[in-house]
Every structure is written in C-alpha cells, then in structure tokens.
Amino acid sequence: MHPVEVSHIAKSFGSTRAVVDVSFAVERGEIFGMLGPNGAGKTTTLRVILDLFKPDRGTVSVLGGPMTEQKKERIGYMPEERGLYPDLSLERCLVYLGTLKGLGAGEARQRVGGYLAQFDLAEHRKKKVKELSKGMQQKAQIINTILHDPELIIIDEPFASLDPVNMQMVKDLLRDLRSRGKTIIMSTHQMHQVEELCDRILLIDEGRNVLYGNLDEIRRQYSGHAVLVRAAGELPVVPGVEQVSLHNNAVKWTLAQGTTPQDVLQALMAQNVILEKFEIALPTVEEIFIRAVEEGEA
Amino acid sequence: MMHKTWLVMRNEILTNVTRRSWLLLTFGLPLILALVFFARPLLTGSAPVSSSVSDGSSSGSELDIEGYVDHSGLIRTITEDLEGKLVAYADEVSASSALEAGQIAAYYVIPADYVQSGHFTYVYPDFTGFEPQGQSWVMRWTLLVNLLDGDTKLASQVWNPMDLKVTALAAEPQREVGTGWEYWVPYATGMILYMMIIMSSSLLRNSMGNERKNQVMEVLMLSVTPRQMLTGKLFGLAAVGLLQTLVWAGTGYAMLSLGGQSVNLPAGFELPLSLVVWSLVYFVLGYTVYASLLGGLGALTGPNQMGSSTADFVIIWPLIIPIFFMTLLIDNPNGTLAVVLSMFPLTAPVAMMTRLAGGGVPLWQPVLGAVWMAGAALLAMRAVARVFRTQMLLSGQTFSVKRYFTVLLGRV
Structure with a gap:
C-alpha cells in the first residue's frame, strides 16, 4: 500500500485548468519531490490530496483510502501560505496547534520545549510570534508541521525565506525524518534543492505529468549529452562537441546530436591524449526539466 | 469531537480577554464613565444628578431649595411638603444674586399674565448641556394648587386624574x-x-x-x-x-x-x-x-x-x-x-x-x-x-x- 496514490486527477477553477491530468504514487519512507515552475499545479495537487479541494475527475488514496478526519491527525502539512497566530507567544501558539492535532496539553508542551531547543528558539518562546524574524517563524512552522509526529509529511516550498544555514538545517531534518520512516512529499520550484534530497520525483508542467520516477534513473536516462574531461596536457579539438565550458577542475563538453561519449573517447584515444578524467556528465534536474518540456512540445 | 470544540472555545476566550483592546473597552469605558460621574459633582460643587423619576406626590425632603419671583400675585399657598423648599424673592435681581451665592439651586419667574399665557420661566444652571434636569414640576404643582384656591385634594386629582388599579389575569405583570x-x-x-x-x-x-x-x-x-x-x-x-x-x-x-x-x-x-x-x-x-x-x-x-x-x-x-x-x-x-x-x-x-x-x-x-x-x-x-x-x-x-x-x- 502506498501512503499516497493519485490517479488522473483534474481540477479547474472557472475557466482556469489548474490540474489537467496528474498521476503518481509515493513510496513509504521516501522523500518525494513534486517539481514544476510557479503555476504548474503543484499546490492544487497537494490540496486535492489533502481533501481541501474536491477533484473534478480522478481518484486519490491517502494512507490506504479516502481522507478522513482521523487520518488528518496522521498528516503534517506546511502550506505555501504560512501563518501562525501573531499575537500569541511562540510557545502557546505551538502548544495550541499541537493540541488541535490530538496531542495532550502536557505532551504538546514537552514536545514544543524539545523542538524549540533543537531549533535554537528556546530563548524566544515567550515572545509573540509577530516579534520573531521571518526565518524564526519559518522554523516555528516546521515545528508545527512535525510536532505531532505525523507519518505523512507534506511541505509546500520548504525552503522559502530560509537563509543558507537554516536551509541546511531543514535539509538535515528532512533526511532525519526519512531515516525514521516518515514519508515526505516536498513541493518546490527550486529544482536544485531536489537533487540533494529526493529519492523520486514528479515533474509537473501546465497541470500535467512531464517526468516521473527515480531521480537517479531519470538523470541517467537524460545523461549522455555531455562529458567531463581532464587531460595531462591541452585538450585537442574533437568533432561532435557543440559547447565547451569549465566544470570544477575539468572541461565539460556538450555533445552534438548523434555524437555519443564513446565517439569522443575514441577520438581522444586516437590522438594519444593522456586522460586524467573522463566522465559522463549527469544533467541537472533543471536541464532535464527543460529538455523534457521541449520534447513534450515537439 | 467535543474536545477540539472545547480547545477552540478556550483559545478564543483566553485570546480575547487578555487582549489589551478588549480589557480597555471592557474595564476602561466604565472607568471613564465613573470618573465623569463622580468628578462632575466635584467640579460643579453639587450632588450627582438624580436619575429618579419624580412625580407630584414625592416627598420634598430630597428637593433642592429654589426661589421664585411672582409678578402675577397668584401664589398664596405653599403646600406643606414644599415648605422651606420654595423661597419668594421680590425681583429677579435678588433671586439671581441668591442663585449665584448658592443659596438656591434655581428660581422661577412667574409673569404678570401667567393666568392668560400659562408660561413661566425656570432659571436652572444645567451643566449637562442636554435636556434640563431640574425640578420644574415643583412650580407647576404649586401653581396648580394656587389656581384651585389651595385645594390640594382637587389639585391631586387634576394632577393624576386616574387612580388605575390593574388586575393581571396572566401570571406575568x-x-x-x-x-x-x-x-x-x-x-x-x-x-x-x-x-x-x-x-x-x-x-x-x-x-x-x-x-x-x-x-x-x-x-x-x-x-x-x-x-x-x-x-x-x-x-x-x-x-x-x-x-x-x-x-x-x-x-x-x-x-x-x-x-x-x-x-x-x-x-x-x-x-x-x-x-x-x-x-x-x-x-x-x-x-x-x-x-x-x-x-x-x-x-x-x-x-x-x-x-x-x-x-x-x-x-x-x-x-x-x-x-x-x-x-x-x-x-x-x-x-x-x-x-x-x-x-x-x-x-x-x-x-x-x-x-x-x-x-x-x-x-x-x-x-x-x-x-x-x-x-x-x-x-x-x-x-x-x-x-x-x-x-x-x-x-x-x-x-x-x-x-x-x-x-x-x-x-x-
């Protein structure tokens, strides 16, 4: 049983088709990345999964069936539009929201104390939420999402408003949650963040699936169009190389259509070049996305 | 189900009753009114204005002492309950001086043609700026008694012509x-x-x-x-x-x-x-x-x-x-x-x-x-x-x- 299964959902608002046809399944204990540009239909898809919107078409199964009130307590959700009670103290606000998620007041208080210490917010616990910095509020949002120890965590744009230090902290937290068997769905338009974290991805564009599957497999599938080369001396001119750029301590050759890495390697061998490095360059998720969209349009 | 309803309810109560604006409105407003209520007599030197609804049968013991200047010569009788509460003055100058000196709370001027016109003047220092809140009924009652040649019984009947006794058939009044x-x-x-x-x-x-x-x-x-x-x-x-x-x-x-x-x-x-x-x-x-x-x-x-x-x-x-x-x-x-x-x-x-x-x-x-x-x-x-x-x-x-x-x- 998949924690989340989405099958051919569609959702329109008036004449706007937010989601046209999206299908995917999320494995237990993985970080699943839902990617796409702004307006691709990611947030609407998440809201359909959470039963905040009814789909016009298609089916959704969450934790083994349709959404129920009981299941909502097993889900942690951090929406893109984040908000807390600005006039409440940080501690009281988190304890209140925790109790609404089914925690006892004492337990909620205890957990909030632990997380505030972990997130370096303990000294701010009596401050009103509106007195906290944006980054602190973002961390408070994350605490609110995981406070009740949910088995399914859905986070919309988790890295928005975070500085590099806190961004790294959130990444570490997500990895930690995955190691504890939590299932995480992460929606973002920041594709480079996904490369570090996600096991599997779904690329959405204009409300439709563009790419879906294991990230490494997808990257391998889209690889072969560039190689990383470093030689003892100067690199010769090789036919079939379309573009040359520097990449760390090597040169990245983007290959022309019809040229394979084997062709390039043979050409180098033929010229007796002493190679220190020859590696097939894996494309970035962004490059994959652009190519996938272009292929789809073609 | 009930538990979460209770949690929401409790949060609403706590959030609102601890809000500064709510506390200010709830306790501040009556406090300001109380200050106005009690400070006014200190400023004006008189007792707070009574909210009582008086009628002609009220006792004169709660009444302020007032003066009157009778140009009509009508007033010959002052009823017992108003004795000492109405002081006659020969002219408006002396009545006005008595008012300024605080000897009387107000005074009336009954013109010579009162019987024909039915009008009299009530000079009353009203600090509220709203409706006059004096005790002008005192003079109306006195004039009525004197118009009826001092017959207080008849005056009472004219003042309150119907002594209605209501017997309620329903349990509620x-x-x-x-x-x-x-x-x-x-x-x-x-x-x-x-x-x-x-x-x-x-x-x-x-x-x-x-x-x-x-x-x-x-x-x-x-x-x-x-x-x-x-x-x-x-x-x-x-x-x-x-x-x-x-x-x-x-x-x-x-x-x-x-x-x-x-x-x-x-x-x-x-x-x-x-x-x-x-x-x-x-x-x-x-x-x-x-x-x-x-x-x-x-x-x-x-x-x-x-x-x-x-x-x-x-x-x-x-x-x-x-x-x-x-x-x-x-x-x-x-x-x-x-x-x-x-x-x-x-x-x-x-x-x-x-x-x-x-x-x-x-x-x-x-x-x-x-x-x-x-x-x-x-x-x-x-x-x-x-x-x-x-x-x-x-x-x-x-x-x-x-x-x-x-x-x-x-x-x-």
Whole structure:
C-alpha cells in the first residue's frame, strides 16, 4: 500500500485548468519531490490530496483510502501560505496547534520545549510570534508541521525565506525524518534543492505529468549529452562537441546530436591524449526539466 | 469531537480577554464613565444628578431649595411638603444674586399674565448641556394648587386624574403602553439585545477574518472540522460578549450604588425572571444565526476588507428592521406586523424581546419563535460550515455577495 496514490486527477477553477491530468504514487519512507515552475499545479495537487479541494475527475488514496478526519491527525502539512497566530507567544501558539492535532496539553508542551531547543528558539518562546524574524517563524512552522509526529509529511516550498544555514538545517531534518520512516512529499520550484534530497520525483508542467520516477534513473536516462574531461596536457579539438565550458577542475563538453561519449573517447584515444578524467556528465534536474518540456512540445 | 470544540472555545476566550483592546473597552469605558460621574459633582460643587423619576406626590425632603419671583400675585399657598423648599424673592435681581451665592439651586419667574399665557420661566444652571434636569414640576404643582384656591385634594386629582388599579389575569405583570417606562423598558430591551447580538457577532467576524489574514485557515482545516471550529468560536465569543455585558452592567450598578443613586422605576415595576430567561434564549439563538453568517463572511474576506461592507450590511439588515417599527411593536404588540416580525427568524430576536418586555404576549409565540430560530441557527451553522469545504476559501477566486449566498445555499 502506498501512503499516497493519485490517479488522473483534474481540477479547474472557472475557466482556469489548474490540474489537467496528474498521476503518481509515493513510496513509504521516501522523500518525494513534486517539481514544476510557479503555476504548474503543484499546490492544487497537494490540496486535492489533502481533501481541501474536491477533484473534478480522478481518484486519490491517502494512507490506504479516502481522507478522513482521523487520518488528518496522521498528516503534517506546511502550506505555501504560512501563518501562525501573531499575537500569541511562540510557545502557546505551538502548544495550541499541537493540541488541535490530538496531542495532550502536557505532551504538546514537552514536545514544543524539545523542538524549540533543537531549533535554537528556546530563548524566544515567550515572545509573540509577530516579534520573531521571518526565518524564526519559518522554523516555528516546521515545528508545527512535525510536532505531532505525523507519518505523512507534506511541505509546500520548504525552503522559502530560509537563509543558507537554516536551509541546511531543514535539509538535515528532512533526511532525519526519512531515516525514521516518515514519508515526505516536498513541493518546490527550486529544482536544485531536489537533487540533494529526493529519492523520486514528479515533474509537473501546465497541470500535467512531464517526468516521473527515480531521480537517479531519470538523470541517467537524460545523461549522455555531455562529458567531463581532464587531460595531462591541452585538450585537442574533437568533432561532435557543440559547447565547451569549465566544470570544477575539468572541461565539460556538450555533445552534438548523434555524437555519443564513446565517439569522443575514441577520438581522444586516437590522438594519444593522456586522460586524467573522463566522465559522463549527469544533467541537472533543471536541464532535464527543460529538455523534457521541449520534447513534450515537439 | 467535543474536545477540539472545547480547545477552540478556550483559545478564543483566553485570546480575547487578555487582549489589551478588549480589557480597555471592557474595564476602561466604565472607568471613564465613573470618573465623569463622580468628578462632575466635584467640579460643579453639587450632588450627582438624580436619575429618579419624580412625580407630584414625592416627598420634598430630597428637593433642592429654589426661589421664585411672582409678578402675577397668584401664589398664596405653599403646600406643606414644599415648605422651606420654595423661597419668594421680590425681583429677579435678588433671586439671581441668591442663585449665584448658592443659596438656591434655581428660581422661577412667574409673569404678570401667567393666568392668560400659562408660561413661566425656570432659571436652572444645567451643566449637562442636554435636556434640563431640574425640578420644574415643583412650580407647576404649586401653581396648580394656587389656581384651585389651595385645594390640594382637587389639585391631586387634576394632577393624576386616574387612580388605575390593574388586575393581571396572566401570571406575568401586564403593563400599560404609554410614553413612560412602559415604552422605554420594551424599547431598551430590544435595543440592548440588538447591540449585544451585533457586538458579539462582530467578534466572530473579526476572529474568522483574522484566521484568514494570519493564513492559519489552511492548517486549521487539517486539524479541526469546520463545525468544531465554528462551534468553538461561537461559544467562546458568546462567553466573551456576555462577560463584557456583565462587567458593564455590574460596574453601572456599582456606580449608581456607590453614588447613592438608584434607578427609581415606579414601585409597581419588577423585571420578570421570564424576561431575563427569554432574553438569554433569544440572544443565544440570534447570535448563533448572525455570528455564523458574519463569521463565514470574515473567513472569505478577512477583517475589515474594503468591499465586504455591502455583504455585512446585507446580512445585518434584517436585524435592523424591527428597530424601524419599534414604536409600532410597543403600541400594538399583538398586531399582525409585530407577530410576523417576531416569528421570522432573522427579525425575531429584537421584535420578540421588545414585545415580551411590553407584556401580554401569549406563551406559544415566544416558544414557537424560539423553535424557528433554533432551526435557523442550525441551518446557518451548516451553511457556513459548507464555506470551509468549498474551494472558495483557498482558490483565490474573487469574493462577491452573490457567490457567498450561492455557497450558503449549497449551489456550489
């Protein structure tokens, strides 16, 4: 049983088709990345999964069936539009929201104390939420999402408003949650963040699936169009190389259509070049996305 | 289910009663009134103005000493109970000097042609700037006695021509409609209920509006059901509203008591317990209907958003209708319009309570009205809960009054 299964959902608002046809399944204990540009239909898809919107078409199964009130307590959700009670103290606000998620007041208080210490917010616990910095509020949002120890965590744009230090902290937290068997769905338009974290991805564009599957497999599938080369001396001119750029301590050759890495390697061998490095360059998720969209349009 | 409703309710109460603005309004307003009430006598050098309703038979012991200048020569007799309370002066200059010296509280000037014109002048230093609050009836009574050649018995009959004894057939005291307390008690009851419903409902509208403004709604919808949220907030804010009313009523009463004053309603008047109970019933039901409708509006538009005022007005309008017909409701409490307005759930709270305060309403009518209202309250809550289940709340679609009512009617 998949924690989340989405099958051919569609959702329109008036004449706007937010989601046209999206299908995917999320494995237990993985970080699943839902990617796409702004307006691709990611947030609407998440809201359909959470039963905040009814789909016009298609089916959704969450934790083994349709959404129920009981299941909502097993889900942690951090929406893109984040908000807390600005006039409440940080501690009281988190304890209140925790109790609404089914925690006892004492337990909620205890957990909030632990997380505030972990997130370096303990000294701010009596401050009103509106007195906290944006980054602190973002961390408070994350605490609110995981406070009740949910088995399914859905986070919309988790890295928005975070500085590099806190961004790294959130990444570490997500990895930690995955190691504890939590299932995480992460929606973002920041594709480079996904490369570090996600096991599997779904690329959405204009409300439709563009790419879906294991990230490494997808990257391998889209690889072969560039190689990383470093030689003892100067690199010769090789036919079939379309573009040359520097990449760390090597040169990245983007290959022309019809040229394979084997062709390039043979050409180098033929010229007796002493190679220190020859590696097939894996494309970035962004490059994959652009190519996938272009292929789809073609 | 109940637990989460309780959590929402408790949070609403705690959040509101610890808010500075609420504390200021609830305790600050009576405090300011008390300061004005008690500081005025210190500034003016006189006792606080009595709110008593006096009549010709009142004892003269509570009266201020006043003077009079009688150019008509009419006043020959001063009744016993006013002896020492009315001092004659030969001319206005000496009366004015006595007033300035504080020897008298006011003085009257009776012109030579009083018998023909019926006019006299009352010189009274009124510090309120509102209606004169002196004791001019003293002179009217004195003139009447003297016009009747000192016959106080006859004067009493002219002053109060009908010694009416009312025997109530119903258990509840029946009151006669007039322009005195018989008018103002029903009027005040209706208005107080109107204000309580509007004020408490506005609290819920703002609370829901703030949930939207603070962007908490989406998280809440994954934590509590719409009914839990609505019920918790409804009861919590009703408690806050009632607490505020109690504080105001309590401090008002304490203020009057400490100032040695009392609301001196006629001796025959008593506030029936049934009126208090019905007030509570109609407040709770009226508040549930209006707070639900305004709460749904707040959730969709946020607090005090421009353009949403039309919707506010459309929702509140039915509650205002009985106020336009208040005199009619009091003059003819069992007329067709009064009965219809007090049976229609949206106008019932104000209309029914106005009628009940006037008395003479058959018991089946408030009972039936309350049943109708309970049904309307349930429907309103269910309809507004629907707002939270529709995409309207999160989809960013433009708000319109028509769309709101379409959702309430379940046509989306």
